[in-house]
Amino acid sequence: MKLNKRVLLMGLSLSVLSTMSFAEQASNAQAVFNDAYQNYLNAVKTKENMQQAAEQAYTLGKAVYGDNSDNTANLAINYAKSINGYGKKWIEKRFSLYQQAYTISVNNHGNKSLETVDSLVGMANFAPSAQKADYYLDQVIAIANTENKPKFLADMKLEAATILANKFSYEKYREAKNYLEEADEYYQANLPKNSVEQIKADFLMASFAEGRKRYDHAIERLNRVVKVFDENLSYDHSAELTAHSRLIGLYEKKGKSDEATKHCIAIAKMVPWKESQEQTPLYRVEPKYPKNKARFSKDGSVVMEFQVDESGFVKNPQVLSSEGGLAFEKSAVEALAQWRYAPKFEHGKAVAATSKVQLDFKIRR
Template identity: 35%
Template sequence: MPVKAALMALAIGASYSASAAYTSFADAYSAYQQSLAGIDKVDIAVKARQAFELGKQEYAADSANYAALMMNYANAIAATTMSGGQSGKLCIESSQRVAEGAQPSEKLSTFDACSSEHLRQQAFELYHQALQIYQQQYGDKALETIDPLLGMAQTTELEQEKKYFSFDAINVAEKHGDALTLAATQLAAYKLLHRAKYYLHNTNKVDNLALDALKTYRNNAPANSFEVVDAELTVAKLHLEKKQYDDAEPLFQDVIKQLDVLPYSHPYALTAHALLVKLYQEADASEKATLHCKAIGQATPWDDNQQPAPLYSQAPLYPILYARQHKAGSVELAFTIDENGTVQNPQVVNVTGGERFADEAITALKQWRYAPKFENGKAVAAQSSLKLDFKLDGR
């Protein structure tokens, strides 16, 4: 997403540093900022909640600074709901902090609703409230409205709203005429819409959002900027999904090359390696696939003691018979992530709704790739688990 809210949040931190009266909020907000340097989405969400709650005591409910805190919290919640199993971990983390005798300010991190669905709804409402504040403060088509519009598109359960909010954000960006802002908005909208039903009947229109964004970044941003890398990775995935291997391969390779200057293996570089494994396997180039598989296992971690992190996930197919019968269900799986980030020995722990859900879940999970677990800087095998839900739209 564009970073207007994040810039506003930085201003909040600066305004508090000068006054001892705001020490408790300053500490909470500082902890939140520090958490952003890591990859623990649950920790970020807990700390964003603390800063948001304490910020209520200092800012008017209709102020832009209060809306910025609201956006930070909504973004953190949304990030956990987009990662398999993270919403459950968020609830466990919050409960443990209270059970272990946390300080009063930490108890604010106890979440009112712990299911992924409830957290998504909570994030949507926060985005909606922030949008209303920004519209009141700056106007209906102000640049500040782009972030909450995209957030609402991400967290709404209604397909029509996902399209409406995404293109409303694009229209705002177009009105202001800044090429890079428009590119950022187009790329964010593409990521939201290419998995939506709208994409099925408007494929070219949605794909062009990503293609246009990449073209704009290449013409207007530094060649080694993160925006270019992000756009290249997104468009490479687009080409891979369409089995346009000749278009996808050089983009993945360039992502790896651009990030190779870092002292650690960036998650985007590892994702590019993982998807090149998939590309070469599909193209019957097993030797090349093996090289990139080994590259993941030989990665330099950003933390010497690092938990596995998903790089690529494949959604399971919905069994046709179950879809016709309007069946829903879920599958809980346990598995090993080996030193190369490959899923090994997936086992069904529990299944509801029918055994065919389990078959499709295992088939999909075998395609997943992870950044492996690291202990003392060395990749090691790790045990993991997740729950995959099968739910038809509108049910």
């Protein structure tokens, strides 16, 4: 009996020691995760190494919190959003992470819960087909409808319109258009013109209008965006730059080069011209492939030097070298003459500058 008692006491002692060791290990794992998560937050602020930091936080957090924790779902979403690769591998990786988060949220909160919305939107964004994307977005809208929050519903419709328009416009054009118009109607009635949501809607409405060759309506929407930034911000913004750039193309399509010039100059003031850089066209017309060259699958290239004048027009294009013959040269010069650029600025004034470009003609085989 005494021996048995000693054995029992020894077993209890080892059990206590084992429990303390496990607790210490868990504490250490939590501390390591906390450091990794802080590193991720820092990466988000600096916008450097986000994907690596998010992956590490996700891996460590999953070990700490387990496969079925809301924390793990959130870390999976963070990781998916931070991935910057665009190949098939990364598209599938994003979808898998959002799917994992969705499964966790459904198990913990139900398939009609608000907690599933982020992962549903993510799955729609990286869905393998338009039908799948539409299916996930229908669920998002259904959930938003139950929340009795009109702005949230409008935001989800804008999100759905953006995904369908950008990735599945051919198959889901009508659905995207309907979502966008409903969101835009709410924003125009309830939000100021300088709201982020209204600006996003204006951009997308302009894209739909341009796609249907309703250039005047597209111009109206983008000019609204430019006006918002001119009246409300003392600094330049990438969205303003994009609006100016798109307006140049639209005005050129309407044959209103003078109007386009205003936006060429606006961009030149926003983006300082550097001596070492080649100027990038804001509006370009693709050269026509010479029929006699296309008939015999002949490739070619043309290098040209030209001036960008004070208004952003191309002047005096000269062929420096070419391959394939005079037909390519003629086509390249004719196209280049229609391009528009932001002029170079010196001491606050637009001046002419010399630039170069190479146009390549290649038959797809």
